[in-house]
Amino acid sequence: MKLDEFDFDLPEALIAQTPLSDRSGSRLLALDKTGGTIEDRHFTDIIDYLDAGDTLVLNDTRVLPARLYGVKAETGAKIEMLMLKPIENGYEVLIKPAKRVKPGTKIVFGGGLLKAVCTDTFDEGIRHVELMYDGVLENVLDELGEMPLPPYIKETLDDKERYQTVYARHSGSAAAPTAGLHFTEALLKEIEDKGINIATITLHVGLGTFRPVSADEIEDHKMHSEFYIMNEETADLLNKTRQNGRKIISVGTTSTRTLETIMRDYGEFRAASGFTDIFIYPGFEYRAVDALITNFHLPKSSLMMLVSAFANRDMIMETYRHAVDEKYRFFSFGDAMIIYEGDY
Structure with a gap:
């Protein structure tokens, strides 16, 4: 498929720059993928699309304040470094400007509170570094x-916790699983009180969130790997949900990629951890997820392809046109949608 097939016109004014004062105050577009029916709702109505015995799957990763500004020890040249993921004997990072950092280059942050020495170089600004610091990283x-907000957000985020989900637990992400930003503790309790199970997985969001798709033929795109964990309690609950004929509702593309990776690799849900570079685009057969809660994504992004695979491309593009016409708020701090099959 061609990359341009996932493009659409988006007025800049619809890109949400700041979170709403009330996390659950956003709008919800509900898409019944059986027939393409669209409803305009509020996010608190999400409970209407969940039934007792269903399982809602949350990604409990926590975002690190992973954007750092330092200087080269030798010259004082300014360097920006984004922490991506731990590796053996160091960290994988994204450097700007990358041409200034070669093996052996030392970068100093906070007057020496943190130092990084480049150990290896890769394309697209990726570097491996060894870190030196006292105490806990x-x-x-x-x-x-600083919080690594996406480049399309120009406003300053006053409260760092607004770029964390209320259920964030395990630090390691370079970006938030933004579909989960809409949930409050009160809404999650209401969901549980209805008899809906809540399960967690962990996927630490990495460079794939920032990296655009550049290949003209999308099949040529390569995803960067991201670390995931599913524990035994979650695996048992998901298998039981399936055995009981109930639905699995994934919150966000990160949860979706984790669930589909495990189902692809093992044919069932099981306790597992590792790195996934799964790339989901039209033609992919979903085996783990029955409904998907997600935000509105960038044109020509791998996330647009993932949601297009869950419904179909034409239906998603028509739904996005509706969202633009109805002035939904887009991207990380924007509104949400649920894609489901119409038997709720």
Whole structure:
């Protein structure tokens, strides 16, 4: 398929720059993929699309304040570094400007509270570095780092917690699983009170979130790998949900990629961890997810392809035209949609 098939016109004014004061105050577009029916709702209505015995799957990753600004020790040249994921004996990072950082280059942050030495170089600004610091890395990042907001967000985020889900637990992401930003503790309790199960997985969001699809033929695109974990409790609950004939509702594309990776690799849900570079685009056969809650995504992005595979491309493009016409808010701090099959 051609990359241009996933393009659409989006007025810049519809790109949400700040989160709403009330997390669950966003709008919800409900798409019945059976016939393409669209409903315009509010996010708190999400409970109407969940039934007792269903299982809602959340990604409980926590975003690190992973964007750092430092200088080259040798020259004082300014360097921006985005922490992506831990590797053996160091960290994988994204460097700007990358041409200034070669093996052996030392970068200093916070007057020496954190130092990074480049150990290897890769394309697209990727570098491997060895880190030097005292104490706990997360504490150092809390002191020195900024939240790695996407480049389309120009406003300053006053409260770092608004780029975390209320259920974020395990630090390691370079970006938030933004579909989960709409949930409040009160809404999650209401969902549980209805008899809906809540399960968690962890996928640490990495470079794939920032990396555009550049290949003209989308089949040529290569995803960067991201680390995931599913524990035994979640695996047992998901298998039981299936055995009981109930639905699995994935919150976000990150949860979706984790669930589909495990089902692809094992043919069932099981406790597992590892790296996934699964690329979901039209033609992919979903085996793990029955309904998907997600935000509105960038044109020509791998996430547009994932949701197009869950419904179909023409239906998704028509739904996005509706969202633009109705002035839904787009991207990380924007509104949400649920894609489901119409038996709720």
